[in-house]
Amino acid sequence: MSDIDILPIDPLDADLVGAWITMQNAVIAHDRPGDAPYSPAHQRLRLLLYPASVDVERYVARVEGKVVGGFELVLFLKDNQHLASFELEVHPDHRRRGIGTRLLEFLEQRVAELGRDTLLSGVAETVDDAPAMDHAGREFAKARGYASVDNEIHRRNDLFAVEDDDLARLYVDAWDKAAGYELIQWVNHAPDDIVEGIAAMRARMYTDPPMGEELDIRPAVFDVERVRDEERVRADRGELQLAAAVRHVESGEVAGLTDILxxxxxEDHAGQNDTIVDPAHRGKRLGTILKIANQRLLREYRPKLRYVHTWNAEVNTHMIAINEAVGYRRLCRDIDVQKKLS
Structure with a gap:
């Protein structure tokens, strides 16, 4: 199509932003049934506020004045400066007309101008005993030179179906294996005496979880300043961050971390953010303690919220076993797709 206009999103253009969010939610409903829709309030706040560790660019495609697609480009500033992560969407009613191709060409040219050489995105694929996903994104990425470099399974926990008595038994059993550790929980702002350990846990999330050999994600630069900046941004965006850590009492080391956003x-969906246990402290059921404790905290703060979403590398059998035990079930496979610019 020759009449596609690609323009940056002006956060103060209420009509444009509303049309963009409507398009995004049409994509989710069509392509990924059961996934969390975008909150209009949150999307509008994300346009205005993001951490100092990233730069974000967002564009829409319009045809005859109607928003039919768009993309979000995330550029890391403190680390992984070779990389550009993105999400690209085309409304289901306007596909196979060249809109996605035009958007991707524009995006790749923009990334090259910014001096980055690696593009990373994700596409969905159906798994057994779960809703049927639309595979248009997978085929589109493959046709345009994006290689599959890692697989994650997207799981969803229906909190209304979880038996509290079962969780209580798991929790007591886990603490029997975790002598010498203590649980610390907080909302939005990590305690000062553990924040350095939290920064170290955040950094490990870039390298510790299993990932494909070709996936080009490099070690993170994560310090206390970055943790506090992200907390400030989340608070300003109205996000509720519920977090838990386990600390080794004798050494004072933060041994594990989890948080939900x-x-x-x-009103119905929340997202699991990081969950990690330091390798030196594994085998103590700390992951189970963290997950159950934080799930209980969520029920306390949002008793009517039903679903929590999480992602694990398909080969991460240990964390998968923990998630399955506390109620998570497979929704789809998310495939990381990557392209190197020449």
């Missing part, structure tokens, strides 16, 4: 305007 609830976005403003999201």
């Amino acid at each position: 609830v976005f403003p305007g999201s």
Whole structure:
């Protein structure tokens, strides 16, 4: 199509932003049934506020004045400066007309101008005993030179179906294996005496989880300043961050971390953020303790919220076993697709 206009999103253009969010939610409903829709409140706040560790660019494609697609480009500033992560969407009613191709060409040219050489995105694929996903994104990425470099399974926990008695038994059993550790929980702002350990856990999330050999994600630069900046941004965006850590009492080391994010305007869905246990402290059931404790905290703060979403590398059998035990079930496979610019 020759009449496609690609323009940056002006956060103060209420009509444009509303059309963009409507398009995004049409994509989710069509392509990924059961996934969390975008909260209009949260999307509008994300346009205005993001951490100092990234730069974000967002564009829409319009045909005859109607928003039919768009993309979000995330550029890391403190680390992984070779990389550009993105999400690209085309409304289901406007596909196979060259809109996605034009958007991707524009995006790749922009990334090259910014001096980055690696593009990373994700596409969905159906798994057994779960809703049927639309595979248009997978085929589109493959046709345009994006290689599959890692597989994650997207799981969803229906909290209304979880038996509290089962969790209680798991929790007591886990603590029987975790002598010498203590649980610390907080909302939005990590305690000062553990924040350095939290920064170290955040950094490990870039390198510790299993990942494909070709996936080009490099070690992170994560310090206390970055942790505090992200906390400030989340608070300003109205996000509720519920977090838990386990600390080794004798050494004072933070041994594990997990957190859940609830976005403003999201009444039914929340997202699991990081979950990690330091390798030196594994085998103590700390992951189970963290997951159950934080799930209980979520129920306390949002008793009517139903679903929590999480992602694990398909080969991460240990964390998968923990998630399955506390109620998570497979929703789809998310494939990381990557392209190197020549």
